[in-house]
Amino acid sequence: MRSMFVRQAVLSFWPRFWSAFKEDMLEEIRIGDIGFEIEHAIAPRILFRWPLGPFEFMISDAVVVSWIMLAVIFVLAWLMGRKHDMIPQTGRQLISENLVDILLKLCQNAGMSYEQAETVVPFVGTIGIFITLTNLSSLFKIPPPAKNPAFPIILALLTVAYVIAISIHFVGLRGFWSSLIYPKALLLPFKLLDFVIKPISLSLRLFGNVFGAFILMEFIYIIIPVLIPGVIGLWFDLADGILQGVIFTYLSVTYIGEIVEGAHEAAHARQERLQAHTAAKKA
Secondary structure, eight states: OHHHHHHHHHHHHHHHHHHHHHHHTGGGOOOSOHHHHHHHHHSOOEEEEEEETTEEEEEEHHHHHHHHHHHHHHHHHHHHHSOOOSSOOSHHHHHHHHHHHHHHHHHHHTTOOHHHHHHHHHHHHHHHHHHHHHHHGGGGTOOOGGGSTHHHHHHHHHHHHHHHHHHHHHHHHHHHHHHHHSSOGGGHHHHHHHHHHHHHHHHHHHHHHHHHHHHHHHHHHHHOOSSHHHHHHIIIIIIHHHHHHHHHHHHHHHHHHHHHHHHHHHHHHHHHHHHHHHHHHHO
16 A cells, blocks of 8 residues: 555656746747857956046956956965964965965976065966956856956066066076077077967967957856756866966966076087187197
């Protein structure tokens, strides 16, 4: 008798479940005007307008999100660095020291000395964390600033300017020039062109990945807003956002390392030529 009751309950459950699923879940899966909705999602949103005489400054969502993430970085920096022990006693200090150690080793592997790496880490670390946090804003359905081309372009120009300035600080103007003409002076036009290509490459890589992921996630939210976006978003919103910050940091360090290492190799080659010339004169 009991088994018959259970069987009847199970048989009656599935029709009711399927009916509720069709009414409440499947109706959420819609097509609509996909092009219009995606165009609306990717368009820059002007949140504030600031009239100043004949000019009007417009503050977009990318600017506001960037300011918020800068504030988050300041808070994180204060929390991570407000108390230090000779032997780390808290997970907070362990995380910050391990992150700094990873960046120091990355810089040294790129060809920098330990002292040079200590100088570079604050900038490249901040840039990497800033890009990562702004990309992760998409987890909260906030458009990431990198979908606006101005954001990656400015970051790329700032980074390449820093690369040139800090490289000259490390090796001097003569060393910087030597890195451009080593091993052959004929390479000078191509190495100068490389400094034009670097910001284009950095900005397009960041913009393309973030913009493409944003469009894909918006498309999925429009077509299947239930369950699937959360699963796919683990990669496109979370993992890919972190990965772009890591790649940007790695390339920035590599650019500096190339100049420093090139200057050292040019100086070493110049020293060898001088020694050979001296030995030839003595002979």
